[in-house]
Amino acid sequence: MSASGEGTEILISTPAAGSLRWQQWDDVYLVYQASSAETHVFNDTTALILRCLEHGPQSLTAVRSWTEAALGVGQGQLAADHFAFAIGRLEELGLVDSLEQSLATQ
Amino acid sequence: MKSTESIDETAASTGRSLADGDAVSPSQTSLMDQRRRRLVRGAMAVAPLVLTLRSGALAAASCTGVKIASVSVKNGAPRAGEILSPSAPLVAGDVCVAPGVLQQCPPPSTEKVLTSSPINATNSEPIVFRDVTGTDYWTCGNREFQGQNVAILSSASVASMGVAP
Amino acid sequence: MIVGDLSRRELANRLAGSGLGLRFGPFNLSIRSDLSSFASLAHSLYAPYPLPEAGEMTDFHVGIRRPRGMRRWLRRQACFTIDGQSPFAPYTIEHAFPALEWGINWCVATRAHHLLMLHSAGVERKGRAILFPASPGDGKSTLCTALIHSGWRLMSDEFGLVRPEDGMLLPLPRLIPLKNESIDVIRRFRPEAIIGPAFLKTRKGTVAHVRPPLESIRRMHEPARPRWFVFPRWIANAPLTLEPMAKSQAFLMVATNAFNYEVLDETAFRLVADLVSSCDCYSLSYSDLDEAVAALDELSRATDD
Numbered sequence: 001m002s003a004s005g006e007g008t009e010i011l012i013s014t015p016a017a018g019s020l021r022w023q024q025w026d027d028v029y030l031v032y033q034a035s036s037a038e039t040h041v042f043n044d045t046t047a048l049i050l051r052c053l054e055h056g057p058q059s060l061t062a063v064r065s066w067t068e069a070a071l072g073v074g075q076g077q078l079a080a081d082h083f084a085f086a087i088g089r090l091e092e093l094g095l096v097d098s099l100e101q102s103l104a105t106q
Numbered sequence: 107m108k109s110t111e112s113i114d115e116t117a118a119s120t121g122r123s124l125a126d127g128d129a130v131s132p133s134q135t136s137l138m139d140q141r142r143r144r145l146v147r148g149a150m151a152v153a154p155l156v157l158t159l160r161s162g163a164l165a166a167a168s169c170t171g172v173k174i175a176s177v178s179v180k181n182g183a184p185r186a187g188e189i190l191s192p193s194a195p196l197v198a199g200d201v202c203v204a205p206g207v208l209q210q211c212p213p214p215s216t217e218k219v220l221t222s223s224p225i226n227a228t229n230s231e232p233i234v235f236r237d238v239t240g241t242d243y244w245t246c247g248n249r250e251f252q253g254q255n256v257a258i259l260s261s262a263s264v265a266s267m268g269v270a271p
Numbered sequence: 272m273i274v275g276d277l278s279r280r281e282l283a284n285r286l287a288g289s290g291l292g293l294r295f296g297p298f299n300l301s302i303r304s305d306l307s308s309f310a311s312l313a314h315s316l317y318a319p320y321p322l323p324e325a326g327e328m329t330d331f332h333v334g335i336r337r338p339r340g341m342r343r344w345l346r347r348q349a350c351f352t353i354d355g356q357s358p359f360a361p362y363t364i365e366h367a368f369p370a371l372e373w374g375i376n377w378c379v380a381t382r383a384h385h386l387l388m389l390h391s392a393g394v395e396r397k398g399r400a401i402l403f404p405a406s407p408g409d410g411k412s413t414l415c416t417a418l419i420h421s422g423w424r425l426m427s428d429e430f431g432l433v434r435p436e437d438g439m440l441l442p443l444p445r446l447i448p449l450k451n452e453s454i455d456v457i458r459r460f461r462p463e464a465i466i467g468p469a470f471l472k473t474r475k476g477t478v479a480h481v482r483p484p485l486e487s488i489r490r491m492h493e494p495a496r497p498r499w500f501v502f503p504r505w506i507a508n509a510p511l512t513l514e515p516m517a518k519s520q521a522f523l524m525v526a527t528n529a530f531n532y533e534v535l536d537e538t539a540f541r542l543v544a545d546l547v548s549s550c551d552c553y554s555l556s557y558s559d560l561d562e563a564v565a566a567l568d569e570l571s572r573a574t575d576d
Contacts, residue, residue, distance in 0.1 A: 021537065023544040028155075028519035032540040037533070039526065039540055041519070043155035071152055078152050086154035093158070159526055159533075228504065 009060050010099045011087065013053035017095040020050075035094060044071060045078065046086055053096060060087070060098075172208065173200060174258035179251045185241070187249025189233065192258065196233055202246030202256040204229040233258070275318035283310040290332065292323045296443035296491045297386075297432065298379065299323040302371070303334040306349060309367045316368075316446055316467050316480060319488045331378045335371040337364070353378055369470050369478050372448060379430060379443070380530045386441065387542045388530040389431030393440055394423035396571060399498035400440050402431050402550070404528045410505030413453040416481050417560045418567065420461040425487035426495060430530075435538050438545055439494035444487040446480040454479045460560050499570065500525065500552040503563075511562045513555050513570065521552035 016035035023030040029042040042050075045067060052058060052066045060083075068078050090096040173194050179202075180188040189196065207229045231247030246256060274282065274293065285291040290301035291313070304310060323329070334352040338361055348361035351374035358377070362370040380388060392403040392415035401423075405411035412428045419425040427443040434441055446467070449457060454477065457464055465482040500521050501513075525543050526532045532539045551574065557563040 021540060023522070023540075023548075025518040025522075028517070030519065030522050030540075030544065032537055034537060037536045039159040039532075041155060041157040041159075041523065045152050045154040046156050049154070068152075073152055082153045086156060089154075089156040093156075159523070 008100055010057045011053055011060060011063055012057045012097050012099060013050065014095055014097055016093075017050055017053070020095075022047075033093065033095070038093070040093070045082075046090070049086055049090065050095065057099070063087075172257050173260050176255045177258060178255055179246060179253065181253030185236075185238075185243055187245040187252050188236075188243040189245065189256075189258070192244070194258070196244050196258065197260075198233070198235065199260070200233045201259050202231045202233060202251055203259055204251060204256060205254055208257050272322045273318065274314065274320050274322065277314070279311065279314045282314045283307065286310050286313070290329075292327075292329070293317060294321045294323050294491070295375070295445050296427075297441050298330045298383070298443070299327055300375065301329045301332045303332075303336065303352075304367070304371075305336050306364065306367050308364070309335055309349075309371070312368045312467065316482055319482070319485050321491075331375065331382070333371065333374055333378065335367045335374070366470055366473050368467075369448065369473055369480070372446060372480065375445070376429060383432070384531050384534050385435075387431075387433040387435060387532075387535055387539055389433065389525060390429070390528040390530055391431035391525075392428045393426030393431050393495075393497075394418045395426050395440075395442075395495040396423050398495055399571065400426055400495040401499045401501055401567065401571070402440070402497050402546075403501055403503050404431070404525050405503055406528065409503055410453075411503055412447055412449060413456060413505065414503050414557075414560070414563055416447050416449065416453075416457050416464070417460055417564050419483055419487055420457075420464055421564045421568075424490060424495075425483040431497075433497075433542055433546065434494065435535075435542060438497070438542060438549075440497050441494050442487075442491045444483045444491050446482055448475075448478050448480050450478055451476045456560065457481065497546055497550050498574070500547065500550050501555050501567065501570075502553070503555045503557070505558065506556050507558055509556050509558045511555075511557045511559065511566055513553050513566050516552040516554050518547050518552055521550075522547045 016033060019034050021032040021034070024047075027044045029047045031040045031042055032038075033040060048067045048070045049063060051070070052063050058066070064078055064083050065075065067083075068075055071078070087096065087098075091098065173196075174192055177192050178190045180186060180190055189202070231250045233244045233246060234248070236243050236245055274291075277285070282291060286302060286304040286309070288303075290303045293300045293302060302313070304313075332354050334355075335349050336352065338348055338350045338357075347364040349364045349367035349370055350357045350361045351359055351370050353374065359370075359374070389402065389404055391405065392411040393400050394403075394415060395401075401418075403411045403415065415425065415428045425442070425444040425447075426440055427445070428447040429445075430443050432441040432443055433439070449466070454466065454469060458466065467480040467482070469477050469479045471477050500516075502516065502521070502524055522543055525547060526539070529539065529543070532543070535542075553570070555563065555566070557566075
């Protein structure tokens with residue numbers, strides 16, 4: 001998966017995301033974040049967003065498209081405001097960061 | 107973290123490493139089953155869930171908007187359990203939430219709420235339309251919460267708090 | 272040696288002097304008191320509990336005594352102390368006994384962080400334990416009392432003490448405080464149950480303490496493997512329902528009800544995940560104790576490990 005040229009914002013996974021401890025039951029993920037000692041509850045959508053970023057920096061558009069494909073739903077089914085909510089929350093938790101594309105390609 | 111593995115594989119291996127003596131979590135649902143459930147449950151099933159355990163409660167991230175912060179539920183007949191004079195239009199899918207489950211978010215999001223305890227079947231009820239000629243009305247489930255003030259959340263808000271649709 | 276081996280005078284002398292040693296499960300206590308009414312009750316209700324062996328370390332030095340100074344004479348009050356400090360406002364002297372019991376709960380909840388402490392009742396039979404995580408008012412103490420008088424061993428009515436090294440549940444078979452209507456419910460359910468005097472108008476209403484059956488106390492050093500989580504809820508006139516609960520929901524309910532989940536960080540996460548993974552999880556709604564006990568008996572019989 002290569003970084004998409006669409007959009008100027010690139011998402012990356014942080015080291016904190018790399019040290020998460022996961023426990024999955026069905027489509028609910030209990031996740032322990034060592035960097036903050038917090039326990040989170042994610043669903044498939046959130047987990048797949050993080051999964052996508054394990055492969056390297058991706059544009060917002062690419063992450064959203066990849067997540068929709070992994071969920072088995074059509075393009076656009078993951079509503080823009082829902083996706084923005086997830087990204088914003090994951091940034092607040094310190095699990096993802098966003099970069100300007102020009103910085104990401106340096 | 108095993109970054110090259112799929113979520114399923116990560117979860118499975120984590121389950122093995124967590125448990126003693128192979129008392130692992132139930133068998134991981136296939137991706138096809140998960141996809142099938144999402145198709146059945148509709149668009150809300152793909153809405154992301156991000157909750158955090160804080161001080162003994164689940165915090166819904168970013169504070170969720172509430173449709174109606176407080177509305178009275180009629181106690182007793184006639185029209186027992188009627189949601190009285192809702193200040194916003196009610197639609198199928200909205201949910202009544204019992205008093206005390208929600209708390210006001212800090213400024214500047216004071217018009218929003220977060221859960222102080224998990225929303226579940228014992229403290230919430232989907233609204234039900236009562237089709238009575240000339241005098242339709244809504245109730246909280248099977249006429250629950252009579253005599254109480256409840257909050258009304260949209261289905262989207264409830265989904266963001268982790269309650270399965 | 273047990274408390275009952277001491278005469279009332281000997282017990283009162285120890286309480287008023289260097290302290291009465293008492294063993295409650297994994298904890299050794301030293302209790303001091305200058306209240307004759309407390310001494311009398313302690314001799315009665317603590318009778319089967321063992322005294323620690325000579326030389327064993329004491330975990331909590333607690334006391335229930337008259338306050339110092341003029342208040343000692345003006346108002347009849349009792350102060351709970353831990354290591355000589357009084358963390359709480361005084362109680363009326365008539366509530367000295369429940370005050371000490373609540374104080375001991377506080378000591379465990381705030382200090383025993385070498386264990387994961389679930390806010391949960393627990394019972395055991397054939398080496399397998401049911402844990403009942405519940406919020407106040409859900410009826411776990413009443414249900415627990417009914418079960419231990421129906422062939423189950425008491426692990427605890429308040430603390431699910433999980434040992435991090437192996438996930439085993441440690442017993443803490445202390446007196447069970449019943450409140451308000453529950454007292455009469457248990458009197459009717461098991462007239463032979465040993466229930467102490469009722470303390471009226473406490474901060475939690477009317478309270479009376481049930482002494483566990485002797486076997487529960489005698490086996491206070493036997494841990495048990497958790498096998499089921501049952502989340503109870505007493506609802507007046509409700510039909511009995513015992514329904515499987517999703518493990519993700521069970522995890523959240525256990526974690527949010529634990530006393531020290533956030534203190535133990537990743538250890539707590541791992542332990543709760545392990546526990547929930549290895550236990551069958553149910554929600555229980557009931558209004559009739561006999562039905563609830565029968566349902567849990569059947570649950571344990573039906574699960575053939």
